[in-house]
Amino acid sequence: MAIYTVWFDYSATGEGWREEIGVxxxxxxxxxxxxxxxxxxxxxxxxxxxxxxxxxxxxxxRPFLARWLTEARMDSLERTLVYAGYWRMSYAVNGG
Structure with a gap:
């Protein structure tokens, strides 16, 4: 079993912008x-x-996730995700 960092961002007129990130x-x-x-x-x-x-x-x-996570948090992810679990972050921006 391996660990993967997966993400996408999506935008559309009238829908704003959304980014989903997971490990x-x-x-x-x-x-x-x-x-x-x-x-x-x-x-x-x-x-x-x-x-x-x-x-x-x-x-x-790490280079990608450094936009949102501290070095200490990424160290923790690498240590703990070896055993089990996942990490997720999402956000969306809608203009007016």
Whole structure:
């Protein structure tokens, strides 16, 4: 079992901008994408639409996650995710 960092961002006129980020366990990258979609509770019927924009890297992607997490938090993720669990963050911005 490996650890993957998975994310996408999405924007559309009238819908604003949304970013979803997850660190999950999987045996392969494609399974990591499925685990990520399960984690964020994305409906099956829209997964293909968002699949095209998915970014995935093996391990805790420290350069990417450094935008939001401290070094200490990333160290903690690397230590604890070896055993079990996941990490998730999401946010959305809507203009007016």
């Amino acid at each position: 999950v366990h999987a045996t392969a990258a494609e399974e990591g994408v499925t685990a990520f979609f399960d984690l964020i509770k994305m409906l099956e019927q829209v997964r293909e639409k968002f699949r095209r924009g998915i970014e995935i890297t093996e391990g805790v992607n």
